[in-house]
Amino acid sequence: MSLVEASGVSHTRGSTTVLHDISVELRPGRLAVLAGRSGSGKSTLCHLVAGVMTPTAGTVRVDGRPAHRVRDWATVSLLPQRLALATELTVAENALLPARIRRRTPDPELLERLGLAGIAGRPVHQTSQGEQQRTALARALVLGSAVAVLDEPTGHQDDEHVGMVIDALKAAVAGGTLVLVATHDERIIDVADDVLRLRSGHIEPV
């Protein structure tokens, strides 16, 4: 059964149509990659699946509901390119916030897995960009959401930390999450279950 279903989706930003008639179905427990050059429409499609934008035409459904109506982190979480962390709060406070709000016990290994355990108590404004990106990634994974939408999760990571990020993605998939990653990082594309290639807003035929 598909968890994310986009049907006939087109999207216009300003005066430009940036996605053209996209139809895809994605199942739970998969690592799905949106690959494509800069400007091909990856972030836009991520935002539509995460429900923070609504398509100009067509429908995006998550678990049978219009994506923009979901608004529940346990159903769809998002790692945006602009991380939207609370910089006065600590790494752990940011990463674990969704669990705290829902009174859920977070996976005790999550911060360790992402190399954040040693800086868990440090305010985010005293951390590097790569650390901040992994903090926002932990926040997207902490609830074991049905769908985790991750926009360029390795954009600020060195090789060692790319390995950690990939391990965290695999752990989420093993737990049943549909992980949807926008990336041009071949190291993630290599381990993906499904690869959707975007070119100028069109899905390329496989």
Ligand SMILES: Nc1ncnc2c1ncn2[C@@H]1O[C@H](COP(=O)(O)OP(=O)(O)OP(=O)(O)O)[C@@H](O)[C@H]1O
């Ligand atoms: N706020 C905006 N207003 C108008 N056009 C936009 C806006 N944001 C993005 N676009 C345009 O939409 C198209 C798709 O952008 P998008 O950010 O989805 O691409 P992307 O594949 O994620 O790129 P990148 O890898 O650089 O993040 C691009 O042509 C871009 O110029």
